[in-house]
Amino acid sequence: MKVILIGATGVLGKIILPALKNHRHEVVTVSRKGNTDYNVDISDSGQIKKLFNDVGSFDTLINAAGHCWIGPFEEMTEENIYFGIKNKMMGQVNLVMIGKDYISKGGSFTLTSGFISDDPIKGASNYAMVNGAIDNFVFAVSIELKNEIRINAVSPGWVVENYDGxxxxxxKGQYPVSHERIAHAYYKSAFGYLSGQVYRVWEESTQYIRK
Ligand SMILES: NC(=O)c1ccc[n+]([C@@H]2O[C@H](COP(=O)([O-])OP(=O)(O)OC[C@H]3O[C@@H](n4cnc5c(N)ncnc54)[C@H](OP(=O)(O)O)[C@@H]3O)[C@@H](O)[C@H]2O)c1
Known part of the structure; x- marks a missing residue:
């Protein structure tokens, strides 16, 4: 399968990339400024269009990129909120809106949300709202995508490159999720059967699960 992996140089991307390569997929790597096949900023829809034009058709897109504003609510401005909306939210939505015209029949999109929308941490309300938007977007759009195209989100718990205890x-005390669980969730989302799902890859011992 030809897979576009966006955010390939990040904490999550560096877990997902070897799993794809070990299973002999052809991987096109993307980041803004890293040593990847393409340098693209997903907050710019023009750059997304150029990426798909350059790559041509593909089977699977996995996005593990996107930032939001971090800081105390007392200091948060309207502009700060738009940062996350333009970057992590619209960046991912545009990958699907534009990418649907390039993805093969039966292909899949995997977006990334995150635990903060269900188990908040201080200073991250911009992440919480955007993560929730992504979870709802994949649920809703899954019933409208044509050509047997699937879409899911992975909502990772806390993931670190090296855990120092x-x-x-x-x-605050949350135990990091294992790299193996992250790799399996992205793989299942990308190559499994279901659509419209949110795969919550959370460490049950310390992750609050919102009812
Ligand atoms: N790590 C966690 O604990 C965790 C938990 C839950 C959710 N998440 C979510 O997972 C995603 C990735 O997290 P991470 O920890 O792997 O982040 P990271 O280590 O900062 O890596 C982010 C990756 O995405 C690229 N990137 C960032 N902004 C981009 C943009 N606008 N356009 C294109 N590429 C961009 C980065 O490369 P460049 O800087 O070169 O662009 C890098 O490859 C984020 O959305 C994060 O909220 C992470």
Whole structure:
């Protein structure tokens, strides 16, 4: 399968990439400024269009990129909120809106949301609203995509490259999710059968699960 992996140089991307390569997929890697096949900023729809024109048709898109504003609610401005909307939210929505014209029949989109919309941490309300939007977007749009195209989101718990045992960071005692679980969830989302799902890859021992 020809897979576009956006955010290939990040914490999540570096977990997903070897899983794809180990299963002999052809991977087109993307980031804004890393050593990847293409340098594209997903907050710019013009750059997304150029990416798809350059890559041509593909089977699977996995996005593990997108930032939001971080800071205390007391200091948050309207502009700060638009940052996450333009970047992590519209960036991912545009990947699907534009990419649907290039993806093969039966292909799949996998977007990334995250635990913060269900188990918030201080300073991250912009992430919480955008993650929730992504979860709802994949649920709703899954019933409208044509040509047997699937779409899911992966909502990772806290993931770190190397865990140092520090419990006193912003996530306050949350235990990190294993890299293996992350790789399996993205793989299942991308190559499994279901559509419209949110795969919550959370560490049950310390992750609050909102009812
Ligand atoms: N790590 C976690 O604990 C965790 C948990 C839940 C959800 N998430 C979500 O997962 C996503 C990735 O997280 P991460 O921890 O892997 O982040 P990261 O380590 O900062 O990596 C982000 C990756 O995306 C690329 N990128 C960032 N903004 C981009 C843009 N606008 N256009 C194109 N590429 C862009 C980065 O490369 P360049 O900087 O070169 O562009 C890098 O490859 C984020 O949306 C994050 O909210 C992460």
């Amino acid at each position: 520090n419990m006193d960071g912003p996530v």
